[in-house]
Amino acid sequence: MELRDIEIFLTLAEELHFGRTAARLYVSQARVSQAISQQERRIGSPLFDRSNRRQVRLTPIGRQLRDDLRPVYAGLRESLERARMATRGITARLRVGMLPFNVHDLHPYWQAFRVRHPQWELQLRRAPYTDPFARLRDGDMDVLIAWLPVEEPDLTVGPPLFTDPRVLAVSADHELAGRSSVQLEALGDFQHATAAHMPDYWEDSYLPFRTPRGQTIERIEPITNADDLINLVSTGEIVHNFPAHVTRYWSMPHLRWLPIPDMPSLVYALVWQTEAENDLIRALAQTVHDLGTTTG
Numbered sequence: 001m002e003l004r005d006i007e008i009f010l011t012l013a014e015e016l017h018f019g020r021t022a023a024r025l026y027v028s029q030a031r032v033s034q035a036i037s038q039q040e041r042r043i044g045s046p047l048f049d050r051s052n053r054r055q056v057r058l059t060p061i062g063r064q065l066r067d068d069l070r071p072v073y074a075g076l077r078e079s080l081e082r083a084r085m086a087t088r089g090i091t092a093r094l095r096v097g098m099l100p101f102n103v104h105d106l107h108p109y110w111q112a113f114r115v116r117h118p119q120w121e122l123q124l125r126r127a128p129y130t131d132p133f134a135r136l137r138d139g140d141m142d143v144l145i146a147w148l149p150v151e152e153p154d155l156t157v158g159p160p161l162f163t164d165p166r167v168l169a170v171s172a173d174h175e176l177a178g179r180s181s182v183q184l185e186a187l188g189d190f191q192h193a194t195a196a197h198m199p200d201y202w203e204d205s206y207l208p209f210r211t212p213r214g215q216t217i218e219r220i221e222p223i224t225n226a227d228d229l230i231n232l233v234s235t236g237e238i239v240h241n242f243p244a245h246v247t248r249y250w251s252m253p254h255l256r257w258l259p260i261p262d263m264p265s266l267v268y269a270l271v272w273q274t275e276a277e278n279d280l281i282r283a284l285a286q287t288v289h290d291l292g293t294t295t296g
Contacts, residue, residue, distance in 0.1 A: 005039060008031075009035070010073060016058075093123055094120060096122065096142065098125070116287060129223060143271065147268050152199075157270075159288045160268065162267075162268055164268070167246070168242075168258045169250075170236075172255065193232060230250065
């Protein structure tokens, strides 16, 4: 089985949807179907149940193959990446997942780390909305930049990078759009979004479950990506609060940004799995500590 075919199989086993798999891998749906059909012919058994037109399911054989291939594929990729890095004189990679959008604003930290440690590669990626702590625990990322507080017994909170005041995003024709600011109490009059698998205390620190006077701040169904979130705001179905730096990256004519002066600023810091701490993580933490915290 070709490495690309293994990647297609494992991605489909995760997405359970041919279209999403094709989009994620930048191939056609026909290429995905062809790869899966070839694997099934070689094995002599279906790997997916295609009876549902909207979504497929793994068969028992498919689940067994997925579980067997995952560590093999991960090992192959790691070996190839180490070989590629070695040709460039790179001895290790530090993977940083970001919940905030301001990669560019934090460039001084990244530049300082790279200058201090040219033998290490720093990789910056957007962290998922859904259960980002799980990516740390699964080893998919080494460090997460997240808002505080983070009160997880297996995670270490490192130095803060920046603080940011809060703004509310509303559609251009929303009843709040003409205001110059909005109070936290007013957020109880509108629907908001949330993300799945988020600890209650952590979600409450981003958007309280109640206003200062005790009114419930209502959430609709969980959102899994930024595109869906902004679409719901722009259509007026929800309002959503953000750290203020987002206004520099999502400047859109159909959105309005209103300061929330009585909502506490968010503090973003480095977070990592305590048992996975290593020299690279400590070096990044030291770099952030040396440069200090910025204010949005």
